[in-house]
Amino acid sequence: MKEYTGKIYNIEKLTHDTTKVVIESALDSAHSGQFISVLCENRTLRRPFSISDFEKIENNKSLLTILVKIKGKGTEFLSNLKINDEISILAPLGNGFSIKEEASLLVGAGIGIAPMLFLKKELNKQNINNYLIAGFRDDKEIIKGYDEVTIGGSVVDRLEDLIKEKNIKIVYACGPEIVLKLIGKLCKKLNIKSQLAMEKVMACGIGVCRGCVIKIKKNETISTASICKDGPVFSGNEIIWEENE
Numbered sequence: 001m002k003e004y005t006g007k008i009y010n011i012e013k014l015t016h017d018t019t020k021v022v023i024e025s026a027l028d029s030a031h032s033g034q035f036i037s038v039l040c041e042n043r044t045l046r047r048p049f050s051i052s053d054f055e056k057i058e059n060n061k062s063l064l065t066i067l068v069k070i071k072g073k074g075t076e077f078l079s080n081l082k083i084n085d086e087i088s089i090l091a092p093l094g095n096g097f098s099i100k101e102e103a104s105l106l107v108g109a110g111i112g113i114a115p116m117l118f119l120k121k122e123l124n125k126q127n128i129n130n131y132l133i134a135g136f137r138d139d140k141e142i143i144k145g146y147d148e149v150t151i152g153g154s155v156v157d158r159l160e161d162l163i164k165e166k167n168i169k170i171v172y173a174c175g176p177e178i179v180l181k182l183i184g185k186l187c188k189k190l191n192i193k194s195q196l197a198m199e200k201v202m203a204c205g206i207g208v209c210r211g212c213v214i215k216i217k218k219n220e221t222i223s224t225a226s227i228c229k230d231g232p233v234f235s236g237n238e239i240i241w242e243e244n245e
């Protein structure tokens with residue numbers, strides 16, 4: 001992880017509150033599920049964003065894409081940037097998805113679609129059979145043009161049928177915790193693997209403040225893990241959801 005100066009290469013409004021921001025920098029590599037942390041104007045705390053695409057271009061430069069949904073001042077600042085504006089980014093952060101060569105279902109709920117687009121690209125490159133679905137709260141939230149099935153409501157209701165229909169062996173998902181919890185539990189019930197990209201409000205973003213800690217269980221041992229450094233991707237079978245605490 002390093003600090004880079006990112007130059008806005010392109011910026012495009014996707015919906016009424018979501019913007020695609022393409023950043024040129026000297027970042028050398030990135031994997032799906034990893035994220036960047038952006039200094040938004042003069043705010044002290046950086047804001048985390050999943051990497052939605054990454055490609056190397058000429059002269060040791062690369063382009064990375066994030067999708068920004070407006071929540072407050074930081075995301076508003078990013079959504080209003082102009083081409084050639086400069087921002088400071090820390091990248092790449094966290095541990096991304098661990099790709100398995102098995103029939104894969106990718107689930108993006110809301111802005112959770114962002115890392116799924118990058119994962120899909122990586123799976124396609126490796127010719128791994130995959131299927132992406134996205135769910136949005138209502139029609140005006142729908143980010144068009146990417147997914148094979150866009151559902152205007154909950155993605156979870158459709159999952160069990162899709163998993164059986166497509167003979168899915170692993171589910172990768174990103175979205176609000178409540179959705180990930182349902183997906184993790186469904187996969188456990190159906191005895192298939194899941195990798196879930198978790199989100200929590202973050203302070204330091206680099207594993208120091210312990211503000212983003214969750215409980216996990218590995219080999220029968222319960223411990224804590226920080227989403228920003230140990231995650232954000234965890235196996236659905238490892239996460240101890242809040243109701244169990």
Ligand SMILES: Cc1cc2nc3c(=O)[nH]c(=O)nc-3n(C[C@H](O)[C@H](O)[C@H](O)COP(=O)(O)OP(=O)(O)OC[C@H]3O[C@@H](n4cnc5c(N)ncnc54)[C@H](O)[C@@H]3O)c2cc1C
Nearest residue numbers: 047048049050067068069071072073074075114199200201
């Ligand atoms: C690992 C990770 C990846 C993320 N990827 C993306 C992404 O690809 N695209 C994207 O648009 N957003 C993403 N987020 C969420 C994004 O970081 C926040 O929306 C952003 O930091 C809000 O900053 P702000 O200054 O605009 O709002 P603030 O003024 O900081 O907050 C406004 C409101 O949003 C809430 N909020 C802040 N952070 C989060 C959060 N993480 N989850 C839910 N609510 C939050 C606050 O509690 C508050 O109510 C990600 C978060 C994490 C932890």
Ligand code: FES
Nearest residue numbers: 203205209210228
């Ligand atoms: S945000 Fe500080 S440890 Fe994760």
